[in-house]
Amino acid sequence: MSTNQEFLDHINAGYTTKGDFITLGAAMHKNETVKDAQVKVPLKTLNRHGLIAGATGTGKTKTLQVFAENLSEQGIPVLLMDIKGDLSGLAAASPGHPKIDERHEKIGIPFEAKNFPVEILSLSEQDGVRLRATVSEFGPVLFSRILDVTETQAGIISIIFKYCDDHKLPLLDLKDLKKVLQFATREGKEELEKEYGRISTASTGAILRKIVELEQQGADIFFGERSFDVNDLCRVDNDGRGFINIIRLTDIQDRPKLFSTFMLSLLAEVYSTFPEQGDSGRPELVIFLDEAHLIFKEASNALMDQIESIVKLIRSKGVGLYFITQNPTDVPDGILSQLGLKVQHALRAFTAKDRKAIKLTAENYPISEYYDTKEILTSLGIGEALVSVLDEKGRPTPLAATMLRAPMSRMDILSKSELKALSEKSSLSKKYNEDIDRESAYEILTEKIEKAEAAEAKETAKKEREKLKKNSSRSSSRRTNTTEKAVIKVLTSATFIRGALGILNKLLR
Numbered sequence: 001m002s003t004n005q006e007f008l009d010h011i012n013a014g015y016t017t018k019g020d021f022i023t024l025g026a027a028m029h030k031n032e033t034v035k036d037a038q039v040k041v042p043l044k045t046l047n048r049h050g051l052i053a054g055a056t057g058t059g060k061t062k063t064l065q066v067f068a069e070n071l072s073e074q075g076i077p078v079l080l081m082d083i084k085g086d087l088s089g090l091a092a093a094s095p096g097h098p099k100i101d102e103r104h105e106k107i108g109i110p111f112e113a114k115n116f117p118v119e120i121l122s123l124s125e126q127d128g129v130r131l132r133a134t135v136s137e138f139g140p141v142l143f144s145r146i147l148d149v150t151e152t153q154a155g156i157i158s159i160i161f162k163y164c165d166d167h168k169l170p171l172l173d174l175k176d177l178k179k180v181l182q183f184a185t186r187e188g189k190e191e192l193e194k195e196y197g198r199i200s201t202a203s204t205g206a207i208l209r210k211i212v213e214l215e216q217q218g219a220d221i222f223f224g225e226r227s228f229d230v231n232d233l234c235r236v237d238n239d240g241r242g243f244i245n246i247i248r249l250t251d252i253q254d255r256p257k258l259f260s261t262f263m264l265s266l267l268a269e270v271y272s273t274f275p276e277q278g279d280s281g282r283p284e285l286v287i288f289l290d291e292a293h294l295i296f297k298e299a300s301n302a303l304m305d306q307i308e309s310i311v312k313l314i315r316s317k318g319v320g321l322y323f324i325t326q327n328p329t330d331v332p333d334g335i336l337s338q339l340g341l342k343v344q345h346a347l348r349a350f351t352a353k354d355r356k357a358i359k360l361t362a363e364n365y366p367i368s369e370y371y372d373t374k375e376i377l378t379s380l381g382i383g384e385a386l387v388s389v390l391d392e393k394g395r396p397t398p399l400a401a402t403m404l405r406a407p408m409s410r411m412d413i414l415s416k417s418e419l420k421a422l423s424e425k426s427s428l429s430k431k432y433n434e435d436i437d438r439e440s441a442y443e444i445l446t447e448k449i450e451k452a453e454a455a456e457a458k459e460t461a462k463k464e465r466e467k468l469k470k471n472s473s474r475s476s477s478r479r480t481n482t483t484e485k486a487v488i489k490v491l492t493s494a495t496f497i498r499g500a501l502g503i504l505n506k507l508l509r
Contacts, residue, residue: 004029007370011037014391014398019044019281022070024063024343024387026107027400029370035108039402041341043074043282045390047315049338050322051331052288053361054345059383060324061086063343064288065407067322068244071286072116077234077242081263083291085250089410091118091422100406103383107403114408117237120423121247123222123262127423128248130432131228133265135171136161142268145302146261147210153203159196160184166195169441173224174211176441181208183445187452217255222262225436230270232428234285259294260303267310270319277318284318292323293330308334328361336364340390346380368399376401 007029020043027037052067054060061084068078068090080087094100094113104111122128135143140161144154160180164171171177184192185201192199235243249259270285277284289295296304311321323331323339327347331339342365349355362373365388376386380401387402414422423429 004032004034008034008037010370010398011039011400015040015389015400017042017392019392020074022067022074023109023405024066025109025402025404027402028384029401033106033403035106037400038108039387039389039400041389042392043076044280044392045340045394046071046076046286047277047283047318047320048340048390048394049311049315049320050341050343050389051328051336051339052322052324052343052345053326053328053330054385055326055348057382058345058380059385059404060345061290062383062407062411063345063385063404064290064322064324065090065409065411066405067286067288069114069116069408072242072244074282075236075240075242076283077236077245077285079233079245079285079287080247081249081288081290082246083249083294085248086413087246087290088118088120088248088414088419088422089412090116090244090246090407091414092410092418094406094408094410103403103406107405109405111406112408116409117241117243118422119235119243119245119426119428120419121245123247123249123258124218124251125221126248126251127419129228129423129426129428131247131262132222132224132432133227133269134225135173135177135223136164137227137269138265142264142306145306146257146264147207147214148302149207149210150203152200153207156184156199156203157207159192159199163192163196164441169444170439172438172440173442174215174220178208178211179442179445181211183449187449188445214257214261217258219258219261222258225438226432226434228432230266230273232431233270260297260307263289263295264303264307264310267307267314267321271310271314271317274317274319276316280318282318283320286320286322288322288324290324292325296330296332304332304334308332311335311338327357328364329357340394340396342386342388344377344386345384346382347377349378366396366399371399371401373399 007027011027011034015038017040021040022043024039024041026033026035027039028034029037052060052063064080065087068080068087071078082088093115096111096113100111120128121131123131138146140154140158144157147153147157149157160177161171163169163184164180169176169180171180181204184199185204189199233243233245237243267287274284295307314321322341323335325331328336328342328344344361344365347354347358347361349358358374358377362377365373365386367373371386373386380386383404383406385402385404387397387400389397391397
């Protein structure tokens with residue numbers, strides 16, 4: 001038996017699947033593509049999460065595109081985080097190219113140019129369906145972790161949320177939360193302390209500063225109504241293909257706190273909303289997090305714990321999470337250990353630090369008698385990758401250096417006019433792009449304060465009038481007493497004079 005035949009049997013034994021699957025490409029052996037050694041991913045294991053890693057320019061984005069296309073064709077909706085703005089081409093068919101034909105001839109997979117159902121979403125003012133969430137939906141625990149506050153400050157945030165629940169004060173946006181915090185230490189201080197205990201002015205000031213920091217990263221646009229319903233991510237088109245939802249994040253690359261805030265809220269909402277799936281044989285939704293290091297950048301320990309918990313639990317809801325980054329070391333160990341599928345593109349060994357990272361990366365993959373993992377990591381070409389997935393029984397498959405298939409859709413971006421047209425025909429845009437600013441905590445408390453101030457002013461005016469009236473009465477009384485005394489004096493003098501004159505008259509007689 002030839003070495004090539006042994007290799008073919010080795011790969012086919014590991015990548016055989018009885019259920020539905022997607023094909024990534026064909027395995028390579030001794031720099032030759034073995035077209036019969038197909039590298040397949042069972043659909044039933046796609047909720048076990050995964051990693052797509054590699055140096056810049058090695059083909060990570062195209063691999064992500066291939067995954068999205070093939071999942072869509074299987075009727076599985078996809079959510080993509082488009083940090084660099086280069087995934088919109090999924091909405092248009094590939095123009096084709098001789099190199100694509102050559103690649104597909106080598107891997108033994110027919111090539112067909114296609115476009116896919118795409119929904120463009122946005123966290124900002126860019127074209128697309130607006131994504132929003134209310135402060136109340138976050139809840140005090142998650143919101144405290146996002147702000148990275150102290151335990152005492154987190155307790156105050158819990159009191160604020162409880163007060164708003166008890167008094168029917170909707171917390172919709174950051175303006176509402178700031179107003180309640182200010183109210184708690186000013187006009188409503190006595191009321192809140194009587195019901196919930198003492199609230200420190202210093203602590204509320206620190207919380208307000210954290211909220212302002214979040215606002216400066218654009219979170220004031222994200223918090224509000226209408227809240228996005230995560231079930232709208234699970235749509236299929238009339239042909240039964242899953243929608244590819246692309247969140248354009250090109251304008252928040254330098255705002256990691258906003259990005260991690262959004263991601264955590266989205267994952268928490270998906271987890272709390274989706275029903276337990278059990279072993280259905282296919283995922284309900286697959287989420288790809290491009291430039292995944294931004295999620296973990298500047299994240300507090302509390303926030304990291306929350307993300308790790310959700311990654312562990314969310315697969316029971318039929319949701320797969322796939323992290324795309326340059327190096328596996330960008331992903332915390334606690335999360336990396338949860339990732340069953342790994343697609344590793346080439347790494348570059350320019351420095352001692354790079355060589356150390358390559359050594360650590362090689363240790364994340366199964367040992368193979370057919371590959372020197374450390375060596376092959378630096379020699380892979382564009383569109384080639386080391387692949388290891390989970391088989392239908394949840395076991396890691398053999399390591400396979402794989403020539404990946406090319407995307408069926410355009411590998412370039414849509415033009416501005418194409419993006420605009422795509423957004424305009426979206427049914428979700430009509431649902432979510434209307435600005436709503438209904439009465440909430442800010443307006444209710446403002447009205448309450450104004451009424452209290454008006455009542456206080458009225459009472460003060462009443463007291464002033466009563467005081468003036470009283471003073472006026474006293475003054476009038478004083479004037480009356482003086483007049484009376486003068487009259488009495490005059491009358492007394494007149495009586496005396498009349499008496500004296502009477503005595504004089506008697507004497508003269």
